[in-house]
Amino acid sequence: MKPSTTSDPARPRGSERPSPWLRLLPGISPKRRGFILAWWGFALTFGGMRLLTWLIHIDVAGVGDLQAGGVHLHHYVWGILLLAAVGAVGLAERSARARAWMGLAYGVGLALIVDEAALLISLEDVYWDTEGGVSIALAIAVIAVAGSVLAMTRGRRASKADRGES
Numbered sequence: 001m002k003p004s005t006t007s008d009p010a011r012p013r014g015s016e017r018p019s020p021w022l023r024l025l026p027g028i029s030p031k032r033r034g035f036i037l038a039w040w041g042f043a044l045t046f047g048g049m050r051l052l053t054w055l056i057h058i059d060v061a062g063v064g065d066l067q068a069g070g071v072h073l074h075h076y077v078w079g080i081l082l083l084a085a086v087g088a089v090g091l092a093e094r095s096a097r098a099r100a101w102m103g104l105a106y107g108v109g110l111a112l113i114v115d116e117a118a119l120l121i122s123l124e125d126v127y128w129d130t131e132g133g134v135s136i137a138l139a140i141a142v143i144a145v146a147g148s149v150l151a152m153t154r155g156r157r158a159s160k161a162d163r164g165e166s
Helices: 020-024 030-057 075-092 096-114 117-122 130-152
Strands: none
Touching: 030 096, 030 130, 075 096, 096 117, 096 130, 117 130
């Protein structure tokens, strides 16, 4: 295989595969790319989890709760584990490619937690009760605020250092 000649600051030297994030978000600095992917990951995971839990709630065949030893594992558990992993990787890894993947994983993990914020606040399973609306309101606020910040800061040009150029 012939090495790619495309310059990608998110790809280590000698790597032949171009970053999927560079193709998806061309012209976006590696630092900003992580934030955008976190926002997308959050919004899509929140919507996906709401759909999945609704399918479980209406007893769609083949879709059910995840249990261990008869105990239901809420999805905030996976979100906490994912955020812990992102934090650990973030302490050691600083490459642009890792930053993009960590941004996506961060958004996914945060959405898993925020989607069950009402449960964590009340310490009762209120997901489908009126009190469960707190999670929806909080998620919509996160999506709106983060999207607004990303939109308002869109005009800023990335420095050469942010783009990985010398």
